[in-house]
Amino acid sequence: MSLPDQRPRRELYWMSRMPHTDVTALAAQEPVGDITWVPSSYRRPVKRFIEAGALAWVNGLEEQPPASYDWVTTLELCSLVTGQASRWRRGSRVRQAVVTWENLSHQPLYRIPPYKQALDSARDADLFLCMIDAARNHMIDNGFPDHRIRVVKPGVDTRVFTPAAEPTDDPVVVFCSPLAPNKGIDRVLDAMRLVRKRVPEAELVVAGNGPLRGLVERAAADPGTGVRLAGQLDAHGVADLLANAAVFCTAPRPTWKWTEQFGLAYIEAQACGIPVVTTRCGTNDEAVQPPNVLVEDDPEALAAALVTQLTDRDLRLRIGAANRERMIAEHDLATQCARMGEAFADIEAQDRP
Template sequence: MSRRLLWVSLPDQRPRRELYWMSRMPDTQVTALAAQEPVGDIRWVPSAYRRPIKRFVEAGAFAWVRGLREQHQEDYDWVASLELCSLVTGQASRWRRRGSRHPLQAVITWENLPDQPLYKVPPYKQALDSCRSADLLLCMVDAAREHLLHNGFHDEQIRVVKPGVDTGLFRPALEPAREPRIVFTSPLAENKGIDRVLQALTIVRRTVPEATLVVAGNGPLRPMVEAAAADPGSGVSLAGHLDAEGVRDLLASSAVFCTAPRPTWKWTEQLGLAYLEAQACGLPVVTTRCGTNDEAVQSPNLLLEDDAEALAEGLLNFLTDDALRAQVGAANRARMLAEHDLATQCARMGAAFAEIESDRR
């Protein structure tokens, strides 16, 4: 029997993430309310949003989806959404309770701040409280389980399945990179630390003048990167937005992956899918210790303090030692195959749903 799942998207939901993983679960048919056509074998219901303000996107968009009430409960076994305090999650909770059939509810969460300040804001708190009746709280990181328990949720609702990466798409190049190229593939926002990486590159080039940095991404700090790239002596180039294949090609042609995340008042790094993609391509990682990114980045990769000198030293550690770089890259690739293969992790997500279904029979 196929599982019929209705996914209620956030207005700015990124492709090839949670919705895509749901569609890759075995024996699962997914319908998605979303503003943009999703990637994957998904029935798309084009949806508009009522969005008074454009803030708090990372921790739960302040937006309501239109058209959920027109969906019929009897057409679905599950309704699912992303994050505990997103307003679409509150909508999903109300929708599944309004009729007589009551589909099961799943909430996917990455939240790792024990005391998320957004929970004090009434609309977000209402959405959070609505999750207490959810059947499945699917955590993408171990820290999310601890977050849920800290906030009074029941352990029997909770399952942890780490996300996967397409290890067929993201794979090492046939020949290792010969150029001392550093790569950054993350949003160009302050919390991802592109400014610190640019500072570190300047220091690195004092020792390795031919070192370069390729930046892929968009965001509010793009003008900073554009200014650096306009200087022919900086070693910086801006690739802008790339699709998955473009990111793969860039990673496979680079020597080291680097970001420098730092916390905000409502967010701290949770896992970092960019880390998984880089490691699947056989790159060592140099980054700052932030939140729970140690769940993705393990030794002998480097988790450092938020300091340009420390980042530069870490980058030089790999850029000047081909054998070490190859050894760490091979270990990273092996771990991604063992612990984060996409098909395997999506099957594990499906097993979590099936376990709840079995309990409810």
């Protein structure tokens, strides 16, 4: 069961890549992958964005016969569709899985009805599939049984996200993320103004959309800023942009109910063989490991790290090569999707006589 704001090529797509698995998705938009799509609308008490669409119920679940399925899977413990799934499968043989990235042990949404009701309804799920190590810690802190928790880190398609045949010599920085305050495009713009005092030819290419798009458009309208807005790109467009950049940069900072959990853009950039410079936030150190650079939430610290990378080609190439090697070893998409399948199969095996 999808959420109304669920992004493509993520959880649904990964499950569709699990070996020997057929996925039927109740979703608002047609999902990417070999998936049977049931077009579904949503009931939403409010229209504004709330925690990845968690405050929404999907229509049409009651029309799906439980006898046709082995599992029902939803995203996040506090989403209302998780509570729906728990009620729908009750009394049937259908197992329930909940996929979670949550890394806040004291997530404030858990104290607010109806999020708390969804959380409590998830307690009898069969599998809790954590996409980061911190999610397992958060679940144990909230009283969930460890024997039903499995951690499988997300994968990246290393055939799509691959280094350029010839690394660029141009000082191009890429920001590829939602244009929202929590992802820090404003910090990156401030840092780039400082970078250009040291590296006048440095450029910033911004891919994405969001509430701060106007801020980027105004910067891009001034030729003296070196800022270019690439807009919303598909996976292949993002891969091409990253492969032809020198450095990837974001600057996330926490909100009252969120802190950076992992960041798929980080592993996409590393798979393309470029270094990452970002702010230390939440548990993004699970994705951004040395020799990549995590700094404090400060434009000057960001700028200093970017200048180091942009002016030392040999350093960039060494970091980029190490990044590519680690992505293949630890985050190859096919391998990680198979491991997801193993997590489901492991729970099934526990129930066999």
